[in-house]
Amino acid sequence: MSETLGRPPWMTSPQTTAVLDALEAAGGPDCARFVGGCVRNTLISAAVDDLDIATTLTPVQVTEALTAAGLRVVPSGFEHGTVTAISQGRPYEITTLRRDVVTDGRRAVVAFTDDWAQDARRRDFTLNALYAQRDGTVFDPTGHGVADARAGRIVFVGEPEQRLREDYLRILRFFRFMAWYGKGAPDPAGLAACAALKDQVKTLAAERISKELLKLLAADDPRPAVRLMAESGVLAVVLPGATNLARFEVLVEIESEQLFETDPALRLAALLPDDQLAAGKLAAVLRLSNADRDRIVAALAPTPALKSWMSPREIRRAVYHAGLPAFRDRAKLGWAAAERSAVTPQWRGMIALAEGWTAPAFPITGEDVVKAGVPRGPMVGQVLRELEDWWVDHDFIDDPMSAVEKLKSVAQGMAF
Known part of the structure; x- marks a missing residue:
């Protein structure tokens, strides 16, 4: 039939x-x-x-x-x-x-x-x-x-090595299809051929590699496929220096448990070492989009340091300086690297607080500084930065008069 x-x-x-x-x-x-x-x-x-x-x-x-x-x-x-x-x-x-x-x-x-x-x-x-x-x-x-x-068997048509020699991108496609459709153990012949020819991935255009990698990472649960990539040596060819497989695996688990949106760019960041310079270089090699590159680099920033026990005031300060998207990414990475059983409620609460808070606008302008007697020029920016630091330290004080009085005291104490 x-x-x-x-x-x-x-x-x-x-x-x-x-x-x-x-x-x-x-x-x-x-x-x-x-x-x-x-x-x-x-x-x-x-x-x-x-x-x-x-x-x-x-x-x-x-x-x-x-x-x-x-x-x-x-x-x-x-x-x-x-x-x-x-x-x-x-x-x-x-x-x-x-x-x-x-x-x-x-x-x-x-x-x-x-x-x-x-x-x-x-x-x-x-x-x-x-x-x-x-x-x-x-x-x-x-x-x-x-x-x-x-x-759920990912099996090459005919001889695996011949299929791969026709197009080495099929090495990555093997793992991508394992992530999306595979069930159980991988086809031994296919996996062996991918491992044997792994270095040929370097001959492919960077855009083809990154596109296939991000598709793989967009699967609901790409962890078994990424483990296979690591075990076969393919991951080391695609992402030299990828050292955070454990953090990546926990991040995927958190996304699933907390019903967060599947996020291939953040999953890629989780795989990388905490080194912004190295991440930027890898993003350039892979020809990632500017948006993905900037996001990954920001997610791996060392400061401000995020801890699960941060107070609401400290969280607001970190969100103000990093921006909500970068703060949320860094909180998820911090969560994935932590002892989750003890701190899951804290990390979840941090993200919820950040998402529920809208950063206010700094109430002092350059013209306000000039009116206070500071001459136009670099000194205006210096005063603004000092005032903004004071305002943030006072938890974004919602009192225009206090800000004006602080401006006056700063201006009077400066030598022009």
Whole structure:
């Protein structure tokens, strides 16, 4: 009996129907099948985000068919057989069936084909080499994809080392798919091949590495996969100097227990040593976004030191100086590094207090300082800094007159 997906909503939506109708008008029935993640995730009752389609049509034919149907076309990977259709705002990545002609571990020269089995043989894992017609009928050319998807087995199509030599990014993809879909022990042959070829990760573009790493860390529980990376030596290649595996594991546990949002950037920070300079250099090597780089560096700042027994006044001062996002990140890292059984309520309370407090605006301006008799120039900034330190030390005193009187006393005591 043939496996079937049924007719899930993503398959029968008006957007999907428009794309398939356009392709079949050019290539006939069964010229296009859903492939990869949407098929796999529907089989295992997981959420479907991306809709990928494989087709016997060439990229030129796909482009002509979509254009004739009034759909927008983006040549997202034309030389490798991929175009993206935009149907009522939803993207569909459409790729011509293909086989590898030449590969070097980073890029491939491909030739188009009309052989579905040949296309399947060049895919990475059996659970990704799955296709489905628009009526829901599933095609499993390797003969193992459906069973492996349901069992959570991440198994390379064919010989693992050959698959990796075609694209060394598959080393990281092996661990990423273990994090998202794996169950139980890893495939021994696949893990051994990843360990043997781990140094080839260095040949990949930094952007590809960081994108795959952050996807891995975004899984609900990436701890077993990251442990495997460490044991196989892959983690040391990707993150030289990553020394806080224990802190990372506790952070993931805290996020789960406390219902915090899954946070791949903070999880990456947790893996790194408490060294802002080293973290900044690693972020540059990985070509992380400026936002992720700045956040990770701020999370690893040594001051102000956060302790679980801080008073509300000390917490407010730390939030004011660090900013709420950095304070929250540093509190979570501190929590993850602590003896949690004793201090969980304190750390949770610190974060709650910080999130419930809005830092007031400093009540004194540069013009106020000038009016108090301080001449314009560097001295104004010096006075402002001294006044702000006083105001923070007095727990952001909400008394404008006290601030004005303090300004007067500071101004009178300075030699101009």
